[in-house]
Amino acid sequence: DAKTTQPPSMDCAEGRAANLPCNHSTISGNEYVYWYRQIHSQGPQYIIHGLKNNETNEMASLIITEDRKSSTLILPHATLRDTAVYYCIKGRVTSGSRLTFGEGTQLTVNP
Amino acid sequence: DTAVSQTPKYLVTQMGNDKSIKCEQNLGHDTMYWYKQDSKKFLKIMFSYNNKELIINETVPNRFSPKSPDKAHLNLHINSLELGDSAVYFCASSLSPGLPTSYEQYFGPGTRLTVT
Numbered sequence: 501d502a503k504t505t506q507p508p509s510m511d512c513a514e515g516r517a518a519n520l521p522c523n524h525s526t527i528s529g530n531e532y533v534y535w536y537r538q539i540h541s542q543g544p545q546y547i548i549h550g551l552k553n554n555e556t557n558e559m560a561s562l563i564i565t566e567d568r569k570s571s572t573l574i575l576p577h578a579t580l581r582d583t584a585v586y587y588c589i590k591g592r593v594t595s596g597s598r599l600t601f602g603e604g605t606q607l608t609v610n611p
Numbered sequence: 612d613t614a615v616s617q618t619p620k621y622l623v624t625q626m627g628n629d630k631s632i633k634c635e636q637n638l639g640h641d642t643m644y645w646y647k648q649d650s651k652k653f654l655k656i657m658f659s660y661n662n663k664e665l666i667i668n669e670t671v672p673n674r675f676s677p678k679s680p681d682k683a684h685l686n687l688h689i690n691s692l693e694l695g696d697s698a699v700y701f702c703a704s705s706l707s708p709g710l711p712t713s714y715e716q717y718f719g720p721g722t723r724l725t726v727t
Contacts, residue, residue: 534714543615543701543718544654549711585652589714597642597705597713598667601654 502526506588509606518575520605522588527568531592535562535573536599537584537607544587544601547573578609614638615719617702623725624692632687632722634702642666642713643685644703645677648721654701660685661708692726699723
């Protein structure tokens with residue numbers, strides 16, 4: 501069975517970069533990697549996605565390895581408001597776009 | 612302006628009752644979803660509608676019936692509520708399936724359902 505692995509928890513100091521890793525046991529050539537986060541008691545929030553190139557937007561950067569089995573979400577200057585559960589999800593563009601959430605990584609940003 | 616809104620935010624009801632949760636999005640999306648987050652915090656998709664047509668129907672008891680009167684609304688009706696239905700229900704919306712952007716889903720604030 502395909503498995504996505506993320507560390508259950510991570511800590512980061514405020515103002516420092518937070519690097520959140522994700523590994524997929526298998527990933528197809530047409531599967532994208534998506535990152536979401538869920539701040540306590542709120543709905544999940546889309547962050548960024550990529551296929552094989554590194555991506556950057558106003559929220560974060562995404563680094564994807566050449567074999568595409570690993571990715572790292574980078575929050576360049578973490579703030580207390582970035583404390584959340586971060587989910588790495590792969591998705592194939594088909595007729596149904598179901599997000600399959602795993603357990604994610606609880607990131608705690610400390611003052 | 613709220614992009615995806617749900618009502619009510621909290622719902623407390625007794626076993627056996629029938630209840631509905633409403634969802635509306637003003638993003639111009641044509642695909643909407645219902646997800647369930649249980650007490651262990653696992654988020655699972657339940658249904659998805661594209662242009663008012665059901666396209667995803669996971670293994671959900673038929674006591675749950677989604678209804679999409681138009682592209683901007685997706686309601687969830689639950690009959691004969693059970694204790695195990697207690698959870699947070701999230702509505703989401705996105706652009707049409709078949710594009711990478713269809714996985715960029717915008718979620719509502721959730722409806723916390725408690726069945727006693």
